[in-house]
Amino acid sequence: MKISSAEFIKSATKPSNYPPPELPEVAFAGRSNVGKSSLINVLVNRKSLVRTSSTPGRTQLLNFFDINDSSFSLVDLPGYGFAKVPLAVKKAWGPMMRTYLEERVCLKAVVFILDIRRVPREEDIQMLDWLEEFEVPTIPVITKVDKLKRSQRDRQIKEIADATGLPKDAFSLFSALTKEGKEEIWERIEDALEV
Ligand SMILES: Nc1nc2c(ncn2[C@@H]2O[C@H](COP(=O)(O)OP(=O)(O)OP(=O)(O)O)[C@@H](O)[C@H]2O)c(=O)[nH]1
Ligand SMILES: [Mg+2]
Numbered sequence: 001m002k003i004s005s006a007e008f009i010k011s012a013t014k015p016s017n018y019p020p021p022e023l024p025e026v027a028f029a030g031r032s033n034v035g036k037s038s039l040i041n042v043l044v045n046r047k048s049l050v051r052t053s054s055t056p057g058r059t060q061l062l063n064f065f066d067i068n069d070s071s072f073s074l075v076d077l078p079g080y081g082f083a084k085v086p087l088a089v090k091k092a093w094g095p096m097m098r099t100y101l102e103e104r105v106c107l108k109a110v111v112f113i114l115d116i117r118r119v120p121r122e123e124d125i126q127m128l129d130w131l132e133e134f135e136v137p138t139i140p141v142i143t144k145v146d147k148l149k150r151s152q153r154d155r156q157i158k159e160i161a162d163a164t165g166l167p168k169d170a171f172s173l174f175s176a177l178t179k180e181g182k183e184e185i186w187e188r189i190e191d192a193l194e195v
Contacts, residue, residue, distance in 0.1 A: 001043075001186040001189070001190060002068075003043075003044050003045050003067065003068060004068050004069065005066075005067070005068055005069055006044040006045075006046055006049050006065060006066070006067050006068075007065065007066045008049065008063065008064075008065055008066075009064040009065060009066050009073065010063075010064055011061040011062065011063050011064070012061065012062050012064065013061055013062065013092070013096055014096070014099070015099060015100075015103055015104075018062070018064070018100075018104070019064050019073070021104065021105050021106035022070075022106070023066070023070055023071070023072050023073045023106060024072045024073075024106055024108045024193045024194065024195065025064075025072065025073045025074070025075060025104065025106045025107050025108060026072070026073075026074055026075070026107075026108055026109050026110070026111060026139075026189050026192060026193060027062075027074070027075035027076075027077050027100070027104075027107060027109075027110045027111070028040055028074070028075065028076055028077060028110070028111045028113060029077045029097075029110050029111070029112050029113065029127055030079060030080075030112065030113030030114065030124075030127075030143075031079055031080055031081040031082070031115070031121070031123060031124065032079030032080065032081055032082035032085075033079065033082070034079065034113050034114065034115050034143060034144075035113060035115070035143045035144055035176055036050075036076055036077070036079065036113055037050035037051060037076055038143075038176035039111070039113060039141070039143060039174060039176060039185075040065070040074055040076055041176070042176050042179055042182055043074075043182065043185065043186060043189075044065075044067065044074070049065065050063065050065070050076050060078045060085070060089055060093075061078060062075055062076070062077055062078065062096070062100060063075065063076040071195055072193050072195055073106075077097065077100070077110075078093060078096070078097075080093055080097075080123045080127070081121060081123045081124075097127070097130065098130055098134075101130050101131065101134045101136055102134050107136060108137065108192045108193050108194075109136065109137040109138065109139055109188075109189065109192035109193075110131055110136050110137075110138055110139070111139045111141055111185070111189070112127065112128065112131065112138050112139065112140050112141065113141045113142075113143050114140070114141070114142050114143070114160055114164075114171075115142075115143060115144050116142050116143065116144050116145050116147060116148055116153065116156050116157070116160075116173075117144065117147055117148065117156065119159055119160065119163050120160060120163045120164050124164070125163075125164065128164060128166075137192055139172065139185065139188045139189065139192065140164070140166055140170050140171045140172070141171065141172045141173075141174050141181070141185060142156075142157060142160060142171045142172070142173050142174065143174045143175065143176070144175065144176075145173045145174065145175045145180065145181075146175040146177045146178050146180075153173075157171065157173075172184050172185050172188065
């Protein structure tokens with residue numbers, strides 16, 4: 001994918017504040033600190049279009065981005081599973097996410113991101129269940145693969161596949177450091193967007 005422009009449109013929590021559903025859209029979901037924003041920045045060749053942080057849980061809104069002069073949009077979804085988030089924010093997350101997945105008519109796929117070093121937890125499985133419930137095509141990605149030696153990767157991928165019930169080859173492997181996996185993920189996004 002050649003990127004000619006990438007611009008922040010707006011943040012929202014509820015449908016009345018989403019941008020009009022005029023462009024095909026792909027969203028990025030995963031636990032806090034998993035690397036959602038880093039993946040988007042690598043895909044669009046920007047160091048900091050999307051704010052990345054070492055303080056997890058700071059992005060608690062849906063952030064919409066316009067790519068290639070309104071060819072399509074990408075959405076950085078709020079992360080889940082961060083212990084220090086206030087209870088009210090935690091409670092709002094589920095309904096906010098379900099509403100988006102259920103009602104966003106232009107949503108073509110969700111890139112569902114897991115950390116290669118972690119076994120998926122309850123919230124990850126919950127997210128997968130919602131994606132299935134609302135019939136959202138899902139692009140599973142295992143990120144931060146640079147953190148493990150190649151010999152350790154396979155064992156972790158198998159654990160993640162077992163925990164999610166997805167086949168091992170459903171996952172694209174990615175690293176924001178080495179950019180491995182970038183082209184493969186773009187191909188899957190392009191297929192979903194039909195651009
Ligand atoms: N080594 C390595 N570090 C990564 C990778 N991806 C992200 N990180 C680091 O992980 C931390 C979190 O990355 P973010 O992209 O901000 O994660 P996020 O999922 O957007 O986090 P929230 O917005 O807080 O939910 C940052 O310190 C990144 O530099 C990767 O592929 N490899
Ligand atoms: Mg983020």
